Amino acid sequence: MTVQELLAAYAAGERNFSEAVLNEADLSGANLSGANLNYADFRGADLSGANLSGADLSNADLSRADLSRANLRKASLRNANLRIANLSDANLSDANLHKAYFRGANLEGANQDGIIR
Numbered sequence: 696m697t698v699q700e701l702l703a704a705y706a707a708g709e710r711n712f713s714e715a716v717l718n719e720a721d722l723s724g725a726n727l728s729g730a731n732l733n734y735a736d737f738r739g740a741d742l743s744g745a746n747l748s749g750a751d752l753s754n755a756d757l758s759r760a761d762l763s764r765a766n767l768r769k770a771s772l773r774n775a776n777l778r779i780a781n782l783s784d785a786n787l788s789d790a791n792l793h794k795a796y797f798r799g800a801n802l803e804g805a806n807q808d809g810i811i812r
Contacts, residue, residue: 696712696715696716696717698717698720698721698722701715701717701722702722702725705726705727705730710729710730710731711730711731712727712730712731712732712735713731713732713733713734713735714733714734714735714736715732715735715736716735716736717735717736717737717740718736718737718738718739718740718756719738719739719740720737720740720741721740721741722737722740722741722742722745723741723742723743723744723745723761724743724744724745725742725745725746726745726746727745727746727747727750728746728747728748728749728750728766729748729749729750730747730750730751731750731751732747732750732751732752732755733751733752733753733754733755734753734754734755735752735755735756736755736756737755737756737757737760738756738757738758738759738760739758739759739760740757740760740761741760741761742757742760742761742762742765743761743762743763743764743765743781744763744764744765745762745765745766746765746766747765747766747767747770748766748767748768748769748770748786749768749769749770750767750770750771751770751771752767752770752771752772752775753771753772753773753774753775754773754774754775755772755775755776756775756776757772757775757776757777757780758776758777758778758779758780759778759779759780760777760780760781761780761781762777762780762781762782762785763781763782763783763784763785763801764783764784764785765782765785765786766785766786767785767786767787767790768786768787768788768789768790769788769789769790770787770790770791771790771791772790772791772792772795773791773792773793773794773795774793774794774795774796775792775795775796776795776796777795777796777797777800778796778797778798778799778800779798779799779800780797780800780801781800781801782800782801782802782805783801783802783803783804783805784803784804784805785802785805785806786805786806787805787806787807787810788806788807788808788809788810789808789809789810789811790810790811791810791811792810792811792812793811793812
């Protein structure tokens with residue numbers, strides 16, 4: 696699936712992108728709120744400024760991804776791999792981070808109010 700295909704499907708009302716492979720993709724500023732991205736591969740992807748509020752990113756691989764300024768409010772990141780991810784200034788309020796892997800991640804300035812660990 697390409698970035699253009701994903702965004703077109705989202706605009707058409709599709710929300711299930713489970714197991715999508717979009718490593719190194721540029722999704723900066725994309726609106727994927729409420730999307731099912733369970734087990735998606737976003738290794739090294741640019742998701743800076745993206746709206747992922749309420750998205751299911753459980754078990755997703757977001758290692759080395761740029762999530763700076765992303766809106767992850769109420770998102771599920773259970774068991775997600777966020778190794779060396781950039782989450783600076785991201786909104787993680789009320790997100791589910793249970794068993795998420797953050798080794799080397801940048802959380803500087805991230806809103807962590809009400810997160811579930």
